[in-house]
Amino acid sequence: MIKKQENRKKWKKWKKKMNQKKQLKISLPIAFEYLVNIFMTLVDTIAVSLIGTKELGAIGAMSVIINMMQMSIQTINVTNTALVAKEVGEKNEDKVKLISGNSLILTIIISIITILIIALIKPIFPTLFNVDAICNTYLVIRLMGFIQSSIVTVLSGQQRTLGKQGNILVLRILAVICNLILDILVVKLGYGIEGVAFVTIAIDTILAIYLLIKANSTIQYKFNIPIIKNIFNLFKWNFVERIVTRVDNFVFNILVSRMGELEYAVHVILIQIKDIEEAFIQGFGDGITISIGVASGKKQKDYMQQVKQIAKKVITKVSIIIPIVVLGIALVVMYISLRTPELQMIYYTVLPILLIATYVNITATYYFSIIRGIRDFKFLAQRNFVSSLIKIIIAIILAYTPLGIIGVWLSYLVYSLVQKYMSKIQLQKKEKYQEGETNEGNCKI
Numbered sequence: 001m002i003k004k005q006e007n008r009k010k011w012k013k014w015k016k017k018m019n020q021k022k023q024l025k026i027s028l029p030i031a032f033e034y035l036v037n038i039f040m041t042l043v044d045t046i047a048v049s050l051i052g053t054k055e056l057g058a059i060g061a062m063s064v065i066i067n068m069m070q071m072s073i074q075t076i077n078v079t080n081t082a083l084v085a086k087e088v089g090e091k092n093e094d095k096v097k098l099i100s101g102n103s104l105i106l107t108i109i110i111s112i113i114t115i116l117i118i119a120l121i122k123p124i125f126p127t128l129f130n131v132d133a134i135c136n137t138y139l140v141i142r143l144m145g146f147i148q149s150s151i152v153t154v155l156s157g158q159q160r161t162l163g164k165q166g167n168i169l170v171l172r173i174l175a176v177i178c179n180l181i182l183d184i185l186v187v188k189l190g191y192g193i194e195g196v197a198f199v200t201i202a203i204d205t206i207l208a209i210y211l212l213i214k215a216n217s218t219i220q221y222k223f224n225i226p227i228i229k230n231i232f233n234l235f236k237w238n239f240v241e242r243i244v245t246r247v248d249n250f251v252f253n254i255l256v257s258r259m260g261e262l263e264y265a266v267h268v269i270l271i272q273i274k275d276i277e278e279a280f281i282q283g284f285g286d287g288i289t290i291s292i293g294v295a296s297g298k299k300q301k302d303y304m305q306q307v308k309q310i311a312k313k314v315i316t317k318v319s320i321i322i323p324i325v326v327l328g329i330a331l332v333v334m335y336i337s338l339r340t341p342e343l344q345m346i347y348y349t350v351l352p353i354l355l356i357a358t359y360v361n362i363t364a365t366y367y368f369s370i371i372r373g374i375r376d377f378k379f380l381a382q383r384n385f386v387s388s389l390i391k392i393i394i395a396i397i398l399a400y401t402p403l404g405i406i407g408v409w410l411s412y413l414v415y416s417l418v419q420k421y422m423s424k425i426q427l428q429k430k431e432k433y434q435e436g437e438t439n440e441g442n443c444k445i
Protein backbone atom coordinates (compact mmCIF):
# COMPACT_ATOMS: atom_id res chain seq x y z
CA MET A 1 0.00 0.00 0.00
CA ILE A 2 2.79 2.39 0.98
CA LYS A 3 4.70 1.48 -2.21
CA LYS A 4 1.63 2.22 -4.36
CA GLN A 5 1.24 5.64 -2.74
CA GLU A 6 4.92 6.39 -3.37
CA ASN A 7 4.53 5.39 -7.02
CA ARG A 8 1.49 7.65 -7.37
CA LYS A 9 3.46 10.55 -5.88
CA LYS A 10 6.34 9.92 -8.29
CA TRP A 11 3.94 9.73 -11.23
CA LYS A 12 2.32 13.05 -10.26
CA LYS A 13 5.80 14.59 -10.00
CA TRP A 14 6.76 13.34 -13.49
CA LYS A 15 3.45 14.55 -14.93
CA LYS A 16 3.92 17.97 -13.36
CA LYS A 17 7.46 18.24 -14.58
CA MET A 18 6.92 17.09 -18.17
CA ASN A 19 5.54 19.94 -20.29
CA GLN A 20 6.49 21.93 -23.39
CA LYS A 21 8.71 24.25 -21.39
CA LYS A 22 10.70 21.36 -19.95
CA GLN A 23 11.05 19.69 -23.36
CA LEU A 24 12.35 22.96 -24.80
CA LYS A 25 14.83 23.21 -21.92
CA ILE A 26 16.15 19.78 -22.91
CA SER A 27 16.02 20.20 -26.71
CA LEU A 28 17.02 23.81 -27.35
CA PRO A 29 20.46 23.76 -25.66
CA ILE A 30 21.32 20.55 -27.54
CA ALA A 31 20.03 22.00 -30.83
CA PHE A 32 21.99 25.23 -30.36
CA GLU A 33 25.07 23.27 -29.36
CA TYR A 34 24.86 21.21 -32.59
CA LEU A 35 24.31 24.46 -34.47
CA VAL A 36 27.30 26.12 -32.84
CA ASN A 37 29.41 23.02 -33.53
CA ILE A 38 28.60 23.21 -37.24
CA PHE A 39 29.51 26.91 -37.17
CA MET A 40 33.07 25.74 -36.44
CA THR A 41 33.22 24.30 -39.98
CA LEU A 42 31.25 27.20 -41.48
CA VAL A 43 33.64 29.73 -39.92
CA ASP A 44 36.54 27.81 -41.51
CA THR A 45 34.75 27.86 -44.89
CA ILE A 46 33.98 31.59 -44.72
CA ALA A 47 37.57 32.37 -43.67
CA VAL A 48 38.95 30.29 -46.56
CA SER A 49 36.50 31.93 -49.03
CA LEU A 50 38.37 35.19 -48.33
CA ILE A 51 41.55 33.54 -49.69
CA GLY A 52 40.11 32.35 -53.03
CA THR A 53 37.73 30.06 -54.97
CA LYS A 54 40.40 27.37 -55.40
CA GLU A 55 40.90 27.10 -51.64
CA LEU A 56 37.13 27.21 -51.05
CA GLY A 57 36.64 24.20 -53.34
CA ALA A 58 39.46 22.34 -51.59
CA ILE A 59 38.07 22.82 -48.07
CA GLY A 60 34.55 22.00 -49.32
CA ALA A 61 35.72 18.67 -50.72
CA MET A 62 37.57 17.81 -47.50
CA SER A 63 34.53 18.73 -45.41
CA VAL A 64 32.77 15.81 -47.13
CA ILE A 65 35.64 13.46 -46.16
CA ILE A 66 35.72 14.76 -42.56
CA ASN A 67 31.95 14.25 -42.32
CA MET A 68 32.41 10.66 -43.46
CA MET A 69 35.15 10.18 -40.86
CA GLN A 70 32.90 11.52 -38.12
CA MET A 71 30.11 9.14 -39.11
CA SER A 72 31.24 6.23 -36.94
CA ILE A 73 31.89 8.56 -33.99
CA GLN A 74 28.42 10.08 -34.31
CA THR A 75 27.10 6.51 -34.40
CA ILE A 76 28.74 5.73 -31.06
CA ASN A 77 27.46 9.04 -29.70
CA VAL A 78 23.83 8.28 -30.65
CA THR A 79 24.11 4.71 -29.34
CA ASN A 80 25.63 5.91 -26.07
CA THR A 81 22.91 8.58 -25.68
CA ALA A 82 20.09 6.04 -26.23
CA LEU A 83 21.55 3.53 -23.74
CA VAL A 84 22.49 6.13 -21.11
CA ALA A 85 19.01 7.76 -21.32
CA LYS A 86 17.37 4.40 -20.58
CA GLU A 87 19.63 3.82 -17.55
CA VAL A 88 18.95 7.36 -16.31
CA GLY A 89 15.23 6.52 -16.44
CA GLU A 90 15.95 3.37 -14.39
CA LYS A 91 18.24 5.38 -12.06
CA ASN A 92 21.16 2.99 -12.58
CA GLU A 93 24.25 5.20 -12.05
CA ASP A 94 26.80 2.37 -12.15
CA LYS A 95 25.59 1.21 -15.56
CA VAL A 96 25.63 4.80 -16.86
CA LYS A 97 29.34 4.99 -15.93
CA LEU A 98 30.17 1.64 -17.53
CA ILE A 99 28.29 2.40 -20.77
CA SER A 100 30.00 5.81 -21.05
CA GLY A 101 33.46 4.35 -20.35
CA ASN A 102 33.11 1.54 -22.89
CA SER A 103 31.72 3.95 -25.50
CA LEU A 104 34.77 6.17 -25.03
CA ILE A 105 37.17 3.20 -25.37
CA LEU A 106 35.46 2.22 -28.65
CA THR A 107 35.62 5.85 -29.80
CA ILE A 108 39.41 6.01 -29.46
CA ILE A 109 39.91 2.61 -31.18
CA ILE A 110 37.65 3.54 -34.13
CA SER A 111 39.29 7.00 -34.43
CA ILE A 112 42.75 5.45 -34.82
CA ILE A 113 41.52 3.00 -37.48
CA THR A 114 39.74 5.83 -39.37
CA ILE A 115 42.89 8.02 -39.38
CA LEU A 116 44.98 5.17 -40.82
CA ILE A 117 42.46 4.42 -43.60
CA ILE A 118 42.09 8.08 -44.67
CA ALA A 119 45.85 8.65 -44.58
CA LEU A 120 46.27 5.67 -46.89
CA ILE A 121 43.71 6.72 -49.54
CA LYS A 122 44.14 10.53 -49.43
CA PRO A 123 46.21 10.75 -52.71
CA ILE A 124 43.03 10.05 -54.74
CA PHE A 125 41.01 12.98 -53.33
CA PRO A 126 42.27 15.90 -55.52
CA THR A 127 41.44 13.98 -58.72
CA LEU A 128 38.20 12.54 -57.35
CA PHE A 129 36.76 15.94 -56.41
CA ASN A 130 38.53 17.85 -59.18
CA VAL A 131 40.09 20.30 -56.68
CA ASP A 132 43.59 21.61 -55.91
CA ALA A 133 46.08 19.32 -54.13
CA ILE A 134 46.11 21.81 -51.22
CA CYS A 135 43.01 19.92 -50.02
CA ASN A 136 45.28 17.14 -48.71
CA THR A 137 47.39 19.64 -46.75
CA TYR A 138 44.24 20.74 -44.93
CA LEU A 139 43.14 17.11 -44.43
CA VAL A 140 46.46 15.92 -42.94
CA ILE A 141 46.40 18.70 -40.34
CA ARG A 142 42.76 17.88 -39.44
CA LEU A 143 43.71 14.20 -39.02
CA MET A 144 46.05 15.27 -36.19
CA GLY A 145 43.03 16.47 -34.22
CA PHE A 146 40.55 13.72 -35.09
CA ILE A 147 40.91 11.73 -31.84
CA GLN A 148 40.40 14.91 -29.79
CA SER A 149 37.36 15.87 -31.90
CA SER A 150 35.88 12.37 -31.43
CA ILE A 151 36.31 12.50 -27.65
CA VAL A 152 34.54 15.88 -27.59
CA THR A 153 31.60 14.47 -29.62
CA VAL A 154 30.97 11.47 -27.35
CA LEU A 155 31.57 13.24 -24.02
CA SER A 156 29.36 16.17 -25.06
CA GLY A 157 26.57 13.69 -25.80
CA GLN A 158 27.06 11.94 -22.47
CA GLN A 159 26.98 15.20 -20.51
CA ARG A 160 23.85 16.37 -22.36
CA THR A 161 22.03 13.14 -21.53
CA LEU A 162 22.91 13.64 -17.87
CA GLY A 163 21.18 17.04 -17.96
CA LYS A 164 24.17 19.36 -18.48
CA GLN A 165 23.01 20.77 -21.83
CA GLY A 166 23.55 24.41 -20.81
CA ASN A 167 27.20 23.88 -19.81
CA ILE A 168 28.03 22.17 -23.10
CA LEU A 169 26.28 24.92 -25.09
CA VAL A 170 28.31 27.66 -23.36
CA LEU A 171 31.50 25.67 -24.02
CA ARG A 172 30.68 25.35 -27.73
CA ILE A 173 29.82 29.04 -28.09
CA LEU A 174 33.17 30.03 -26.58
CA ALA A 175 34.92 27.61 -28.96
CA VAL A 176 33.23 29.13 -32.04
CA ILE A 177 34.03 32.70 -30.97
CA CYS A 178 37.69 31.74 -30.49
CA ASN A 179 37.68 29.90 -33.83
CA LEU A 180 36.26 32.94 -35.66
CA ILE A 181 38.77 35.39 -34.15
CA LEU A 182 41.77 33.11 -34.69
CA ASP A 183 40.72 32.09 -38.25
CA ILE A 184 40.49 35.73 -39.34
CA LEU A 185 43.84 36.42 -37.66
CA VAL A 186 45.71 33.54 -39.35
CA VAL A 187 44.23 34.41 -42.77
CA LYS A 188 45.21 38.08 -42.37
CA LEU A 189 48.72 37.02 -41.34
CA GLY A 190 49.03 34.94 -44.51
CA TYR A 191 48.99 31.43 -42.99
CA GLY A 192 46.15 30.45 -45.33
CA ILE A 193 44.32 27.13 -45.27
CA GLU A 194 46.99 25.49 -43.07
CA GLY A 195 46.55 28.12 -40.36
CA VAL A 196 42.77 27.65 -40.39
CA ALA A 197 43.19 23.87 -39.92
CA PHE A 198 45.65 24.27 -37.03
CA VAL A 199 43.26 26.64 -35.23
CA THR A 200 40.48 24.01 -35.38
CA ILE A 201 42.60 21.18 -33.96
CA ALA A 202 43.98 23.40 -31.20
CA ILE A 203 40.45 24.25 -30.05
CA ASP A 204 39.34 20.58 -30.26
CA THR A 205 42.33 19.56 -28.11
CA ILE A 206 41.48 22.09 -25.38
CA LEU A 207 37.80 20.99 -25.40
CA ALA A 208 38.77 17.29 -25.16
CA ILE A 209 41.02 17.87 -22.14
CA TYR A 210 38.38 19.96 -20.38
CA LEU A 211 35.59 17.39 -20.96
CA LEU A 212 37.75 14.44 -19.88
CA ILE A 213 38.34 16.21 -16.56
CA LYS A 214 34.71 17.35 -16.24
CA ALA A 215 33.16 13.94 -17.02
CA ASN A 216 35.64 11.86 -15.02
CA SER A 217 33.25 11.22 -12.09
CA THR A 218 30.53 9.88 -14.44
CA ILE A 219 32.73 7.44 -16.39
CA GLN A 220 34.24 4.07 -15.47
CA TYR A 221 37.01 2.89 -17.79
CA LYS A 222 36.46 -0.84 -17.39
CA PHE A 223 36.14 -3.07 -20.45
CA ASN A 224 32.83 -4.94 -20.10
CA ILE A 225 31.95 -7.61 -22.70
CA PRO A 226 28.11 -7.62 -22.19
CA ILE A 227 28.00 -3.81 -22.43
CA ILE A 228 30.27 -3.79 -25.49
CA LYS A 229 27.90 -6.30 -27.13
CA ASN A 230 24.90 -4.14 -26.22
CA ILE A 231 26.58 -1.05 -27.69
CA PHE A 232 27.57 -2.97 -30.82
CA ASN A 233 24.03 -4.34 -31.39
CA LEU A 234 22.72 -0.78 -31.72
CA PHE A 235 25.94 0.55 -33.29
CA LYS A 236 25.83 -1.76 -36.32
CA TRP A 237 22.39 -0.57 -37.46
CA ASN A 238 23.14 3.07 -36.69
CA PHE A 239 26.39 2.71 -38.63
CA VAL A 240 24.51 1.41 -41.69
CA GLU A 241 22.00 4.28 -41.33
CA ARG A 242 24.80 6.83 -41.39
CA ILE A 243 27.11 5.27 -43.96
CA VAL A 244 24.45 5.21 -46.70
CA THR A 245 23.73 8.89 -46.00
CA ARG A 246 27.44 9.71 -46.28
CA VAL A 247 27.73 7.74 -49.52
CA ASP A 248 24.83 9.63 -51.12
CA ASN A 249 26.37 12.96 -49.99
CA PHE A 250 29.65 11.79 -51.51
CA VAL A 251 27.95 11.17 -54.88
CA PHE A 252 26.05 14.46 -54.44
CA ASN A 253 29.34 16.39 -54.22
CA ILE A 254 31.11 14.57 -57.03
CA LEU A 255 28.21 15.27 -59.43
CA VAL A 256 28.24 19.03 -58.74
CA SER A 257 32.06 19.25 -58.74
CA ARG A 258 31.95 18.14 -62.40
CA MET A 259 29.52 20.93 -63.38
CA GLY A 260 32.00 23.79 -63.04
CA GLU A 261 33.87 25.96 -60.55
CA LEU A 262 30.99 28.43 -60.04
CA GLU A 263 28.39 25.70 -59.41
CA TYR A 264 30.67 23.91 -56.99
CA ALA A 265 31.52 27.09 -55.06
CA VAL A 266 27.77 27.73 -54.57
CA HIS A 267 27.22 24.06 -53.71
CA VAL A 268 29.89 24.19 -50.99
CA ILE A 269 28.12 27.12 -49.30
CA LEU A 270 24.67 25.50 -49.64
CA ILE A 271 26.00 22.24 -48.19
CA GLN A 272 27.31 24.16 -45.18
CA ILE A 273 23.87 25.77 -44.66
CA LYS A 274 22.20 22.36 -45.11
CA ASP A 275 24.56 20.96 -42.46
CA ILE A 276 23.64 23.83 -40.11
CA GLU A 277 19.92 23.19 -40.59
CA GLU A 278 20.29 19.41 -40.19
CA ALA A 279 22.54 19.80 -37.15
CA PHE A 280 20.05 22.06 -35.38
CA ILE A 281 17.17 19.70 -36.20
CA GLN A 282 19.24 16.67 -35.16
CA GLY A 283 20.08 18.35 -31.85
CA PHE A 284 16.47 19.32 -31.29
CA GLY A 285 15.41 15.77 -32.05
CA ASP A 286 18.06 14.35 -29.72
CA GLY A 287 16.39 16.23 -26.86
CA ILE A 288 13.13 14.42 -27.68
CA THR A 289 15.02 11.13 -28.05
CA ILE A 290 16.46 11.58 -24.54
CA SER A 291 12.96 12.24 -23.13
CA ILE A 292 11.56 9.17 -24.92
CA GLY A 293 14.54 7.07 -23.78
CA VAL A 294 14.08 8.12 -20.15
CA ALA A 295 10.32 7.45 -20.47
CA SER A 296 11.04 3.93 -21.76
CA GLY A 297 13.23 3.36 -18.69
CA LYS A 298 10.42 4.49 -16.37
CA LYS A 299 8.06 1.97 -18.09
CA GLN A 300 5.01 4.21 -17.68
CA LYS A 301 2.70 4.04 -20.75
CA ASP A 302 0.78 7.22 -19.84
CA TYR A 303 3.99 9.13 -19.26
CA MET A 304 5.37 7.98 -22.64
CA GLN A 305 2.16 9.14 -24.34
CA GLN A 306 2.43 12.52 -22.65
CA VAL A 307 6.04 12.95 -23.81
CA LYS A 308 4.97 12.17 -27.40
CA GLN A 309 2.12 14.71 -27.31
CA ILE A 310 4.40 17.43 -25.94
CA ALA A 311 7.04 16.63 -28.59
CA LYS A 312 4.45 16.99 -31.36
CA LYS A 313 3.31 20.40 -30.11
CA VAL A 314 6.88 21.65 -29.78
CA ILE A 315 7.85 20.42 -33.28
CA THR A 316 4.77 22.10 -34.82
CA LYS A 317 5.81 25.48 -33.39
CA VAL A 318 9.49 25.13 -34.28
CA SER A 319 8.72 24.06 -37.89
CA ILE A 320 7.50 27.62 -38.61
CA ILE A 321 10.54 29.35 -37.12
CA ILE A 322 13.46 27.29 -38.44
CA PRO A 323 12.97 27.82 -42.23
CA ILE A 324 12.81 31.60 -41.60
CA VAL A 325 16.04 31.47 -39.57
CA VAL A 326 17.72 29.35 -42.29
CA LEU A 327 16.71 31.93 -44.91
CA GLY A 328 18.29 34.69 -42.79
CA ILE A 329 21.53 32.71 -42.37
CA ALA A 330 21.59 31.90 -46.09
CA LEU A 331 21.31 35.57 -47.10
CA VAL A 332 24.04 36.67 -44.65
CA VAL A 333 26.42 33.90 -45.79
CA MET A 334 25.76 34.76 -49.45
CA TYR A 335 26.56 38.43 -48.83
CA ILE A 336 29.88 37.49 -47.21
CA SER A 337 31.03 34.66 -49.49
CA LEU A 338 29.33 35.02 -52.91
CA ARG A 339 29.79 38.55 -54.20
CA THR A 340 29.54 38.12 -58.01
CA PRO A 341 26.13 38.20 -59.82
CA GLU A 342 26.82 34.84 -61.51
CA LEU A 343 27.33 33.07 -58.19
CA GLN A 344 24.31 34.78 -56.62
CA MET A 345 22.03 33.81 -59.54
CA ILE A 346 22.90 30.11 -59.12
CA TYR A 347 22.46 30.47 -55.37
CA TYR A 348 18.97 31.99 -55.64
CA THR A 349 17.73 29.24 -57.96
CA VAL A 350 18.65 26.44 -55.51
CA LEU A 351 17.85 28.17 -52.19
CA PRO A 352 14.02 27.67 -52.35
CA ILE A 353 14.52 23.88 -52.65
CA LEU A 354 16.71 23.91 -49.54
CA LEU A 355 14.08 25.91 -47.59
CA ILE A 356 11.25 23.50 -48.50
CA ALA A 357 13.45 20.52 -47.53
CA THR A 358 14.19 22.26 -44.21
CA TYR A 359 10.47 22.38 -43.40
CA VAL A 360 10.06 18.71 -44.33
CA ASN A 361 13.05 17.75 -42.15
CA ILE A 362 11.82 19.54 -39.02
CA THR A 363 8.29 18.09 -39.30
CA ALA A 364 9.83 14.62 -39.80
CA THR A 365 11.91 14.97 -36.64
CA TYR A 366 8.92 14.01 -34.49
CA TYR A 367 8.93 10.51 -36.03
CA PHE A 368 12.73 10.14 -36.21
CA SER A 369 13.22 11.07 -32.56
CA ILE A 370 10.64 8.69 -31.14
CA ILE A 371 11.93 5.79 -33.25
CA ARG A 372 15.48 6.51 -31.97
CA GLY A 373 14.21 6.84 -28.40
CA ILE A 374 12.64 3.36 -28.53
CA ARG A 375 15.92 2.14 -30.09
CA ASP A 376 14.54 0.84 -33.39
CA PHE A 377 17.86 1.44 -35.16
CA LYS A 378 17.30 -1.42 -37.60
CA PHE A 379 14.37 0.39 -39.24
CA LEU A 380 16.34 3.66 -39.42
CA ALA A 381 19.12 1.83 -41.28
CA GLN A 382 16.64 0.28 -43.75
CA ARG A 383 14.91 3.65 -44.23
CA ASN A 384 18.19 5.41 -45.00
CA PHE A 385 19.22 2.72 -47.48
CA VAL A 386 15.97 3.10 -49.46
CA SER A 387 15.85 6.94 -49.35
CA SER A 388 19.56 7.32 -50.19
CA LEU A 389 19.27 4.95 -53.15
CA ILE A 390 16.34 6.99 -54.49
CA LYS A 391 18.33 10.21 -53.94
CA ILE A 392 21.39 8.91 -55.83
CA ILE A 393 19.33 7.67 -58.80
CA ILE A 394 17.37 10.94 -59.13
CA ALA A 395 20.54 13.06 -58.68
CA ILE A 396 22.45 11.16 -61.37
CA ILE A 397 19.55 11.36 -63.84
CA LEU A 398 18.76 15.06 -63.27
CA ALA A 399 22.43 16.15 -63.16
CA TYR A 400 22.70 15.37 -66.87
CA THR A 401 19.59 17.35 -67.84
CA PRO A 402 19.33 21.15 -68.36
CA LEU A 403 18.33 21.39 -64.67
CA GLY A 404 21.94 20.68 -63.62
CA ILE A 405 22.58 21.72 -60.00
CA ILE A 406 18.84 22.37 -59.47
CA GLY A 407 18.10 18.75 -60.40
CA VAL A 408 20.72 17.46 -57.96
CA TRP A 409 19.17 19.49 -55.14
CA LEU A 410 15.66 18.34 -56.08
CA SER A 411 16.88 14.81 -55.30
CA TYR A 412 17.64 16.03 -51.76
CA LEU A 413 14.05 17.25 -51.36
CA VAL A 414 12.67 13.90 -52.56
CA TYR A 415 15.03 12.13 -50.13
CA SER A 416 13.65 14.21 -47.22
CA LEU A 417 10.04 13.44 -48.16
CA VAL A 418 10.70 9.70 -48.47
CA GLN A 419 12.41 9.63 -45.06
CA LYS A 420 9.53 11.48 -43.42
CA TYR A 421 6.73 9.27 -44.72
CA MET A 422 8.59 5.99 -44.19
CA SER A 423 9.22 7.01 -40.55
CA LYS A 424 5.61 8.08 -40.07
CA ILE A 425 4.29 4.73 -41.31
CA GLN A 426 6.76 2.80 -39.12
CA LEU A 427 5.80 4.72 -35.97
CA GLN A 428 2.10 4.17 -36.67
CA LYS A 429 2.77 0.43 -37.04
CA LYS A 430 4.68 0.37 -33.73
CA GLU A 431 1.92 2.21 -31.90
CA LYS A 432 -0.81 -0.08 -33.30
CA TYR A 433 1.22 -3.14 -32.34
CA GLN A 434 1.77 -1.86 -28.79
CA GLU A 435 -1.91 -0.95 -28.48
CA GLY A 436 -2.86 -4.47 -29.64
CA GLU A 437 -0.51 -6.01 -27.08
CA THR A 438 -2.03 -3.88 -24.30
CA ASN A 439 -5.59 -4.80 -25.30
CA GLU A 440 -4.66 -8.48 -25.46
CA GLY A 441 -3.12 -8.24 -22.00
CA ASN A 442 -6.26 -6.57 -20.65
CA CYS A 443 -8.45 -9.33 -22.11
CA LYS A 444 -6.34 -11.99 -20.41
CA ILE A 445 -6.68 -10.19 -17.10
